[in-house]
Amino acid sequence: MKAEIIAVGTEILLGQVINSNATFLSEELADMGFEVYHHSVVGDNRERLLELLQVADKRSDLVVLCGGLGPTTDDLTKDVVAEFVGQDLVEDKPGLEQLHAFYRKAQRRMTPNNLRQVLVFAEGLALPNETGLAVGIFYQKPGQTAYLLLPGPPSELKPMFLHHAKALLAEKLPHEEKLLSRVLRFYGIGESKLVTELADLIDQQTNPTIAPYAKPNEVTVRLTVKTAKEVTGQALLDATEAHIMDRVGEYFYGYGEENTLEKVVVALLKDKHKTVTAAESLTAGEFQGTIGNVPGVSTVFPGGLVTYSAETKASLLGIDPAYLATYGTVSRECAEAMAVASREKLGTDYGLSFTGVAGPETLEEQPAGTVWIALASASGVESRLYHFTRDRAYVRHSAVMAGLDLLRRELLAEDNFSEES
């Protein structure tokens, strides 16, 4: 079944915004068994959008439009598609209630143009927006091209697609053979090394297919199998996964498209009833802010310290300034003292520390990217030296990910130990 994606928005044509929605939707649609043959981008312009719709309607079974559902007169996707398919626009009741509730809660007066966001097709289905106000639309006349209208901001489009549109498409545009997929997540191995390790598997791939994808500081591998029977498909995925794990299993940390290293670490901490704190220098709170985004983290994380300057390493952690002067702040000694002191100060099972050179400037004659991370626990303290690359933001993110992985491995190692003992 043929699908195509039309993004609507002058800001994409001006190069102000990247069309990441097309990438996300393509991957999802391919997984469901759709063949995506075209992406198009058009500005906020009625005539040019109509021209595109005429072409798309002829060549595709499903047309997904993203963007242009907002409150301004620029936002014309809904009006133009409604005109094209011959539908009246009516207010969506649940969307309208959500809109009013939003403005009540925000204690702001709603301007009338906001009502445009809850208009839907008279004979279409409304898709709720969990993270915004513009309601989505699915519309299909039997035997004709189906239309799916999604909001432009990725933070709104993704949950709407995953939680609402996906099931609807599977029901309304069924494929005889289903695609099943499984995402494996790896930390600590680069994409090109992973591809080299799996080269023969990737070359021979037919069913399942093996698609590696590089993300900031991690690599995911998506296995996709085409199958009429769920149980057969899962068995094929299991077999391919086992081959992959033989080669690169030591870098595997978890499953799932929306999984993260911090989610895995917080889940492990909860599981084992362990707590963690941190003393952060170059990351300046980013490690704690990252685990802080996992709901329910409060049972495993009481808080911690940001010791950016040498002075705060002394005043907040009680590290002897003379000791710091001797070894420098970018040193194993400083990292280990920070980790141990943070753990003692907060009374947690683990204390992590981050100290190093975020850049762009050097520090203590060490180049940007030089980072020490230490992990203190009941059994002592261990530390590692890293040499991260790229810009300041990437160095800091790399450090946060490395800290998460150190802790994850420690938690898993303790597991083995207690099982053995």
Added chain:
Amino acid sequence: MKAEIIAVGTEILLGQVINSNATFLSEELADMGFEVYHHSVVGDNRERLLELLQVADKRSDLVVLCGGLGPTTDDLTKDVVAEFVGQDLVEDKPGLEQLHAFYRKAQRRMTPNNLRQVLVFAEGLALPNETGLAVGIFYQKPGQTAYLLLPGPPSELKPMFLHHAKALLAEKLPHEEKLLSRVLRFYGIGESKLVTELADLIDQQTNPTIAPYAKPNEVTVRLTVKTAKEVTGQALLDATEAHIMDRVGEYFYGYGEENTLEKVVVALLKDKHKTVTAAESLTAGEFQGTIGNVPGVSTVFPGGLVTYSAETKASLLGIDPAYLATYGTVSRECAEAMAVASREKLGTDYGLSFTGVAGPETLEEQPAGTVWIALASASGVESRLYHFTRDRAYVRHSAVMAGLDLLRRELLAEDNFSEES
């Protein structure tokens, strides 16, 4: 002059690669005065590419194609465009020499398919590839649509465009008028309210155009003017900016596409030789992590505290547990005590605190999104209650942005005060 961009590559349609080339080229072309009205993506498929070329040839003065110049049989862009415009393919001499030199240096045997990479149009111009092997092509028959063929990898496309194609386009497709643009950034006003305030200006816009764009917790407005003379263009931008500032100037915080609220705040702190710390509960380090990403922040930020649990608010900040029990941690009293204690503890000019309910669960019977932020300074402490919406990550980001803006306004107010005194 109308331009459009066609990316060729099945990997983009599968969602494995994001179409960042279109974003880069759009921005460059817009700056040169081209009007980019369409982006398209098509797979490595002769028929579908030919169909697109037929449409593009009619509606655009310049068609930029990227991808499909490589050595494999999948790489068919050159063959298809050559067929479409009626050109023979011939070997480019400098490209051929570079190719042989590459394989000599790599001490690898060249497979014959590599010769495809140096084929160019008999009557076209070859564009050298500084970072790869596939040669680019520019082709134009007088009075007809021009074609620019660029390689797919961004690391090859960008230098080829910037160092070779750009000057060629300026010469072969000259514009009398240039585009100048200016980005204004606003915090504290939603996109729909801003659009309402500027409605008549936006309706009347011709030159400059006014394009508002919503980003997480801020709104940008891009003014773009078409002008033959830089000085005239800047004057037109100034005039429009003045009108906009009359209406919504109180929310303006800075200029520039790559500017951020944290950059503005850190610059103000440096300017005024002031320092800041924070005690963070629901944001769990994200405020400090955010300012920590600005290079050179160490002169204004020594560090701070993450007091996620009630216990750490007592142990790290010295707040009386009985006081916390009386007022709760999601309270003005707790926020103000945290801000004052953090400032005293770190010895900074300012202390910011964040306490509230990140969600998704309620806390102390208060709904997710309820946040108190306090700012302590030499002149005392002030605090504000916020009701943020959406999910956990957005609530925390909203709190960070609100804290940055509180501090920014305080720094600007001190400025006025010292000027007056």
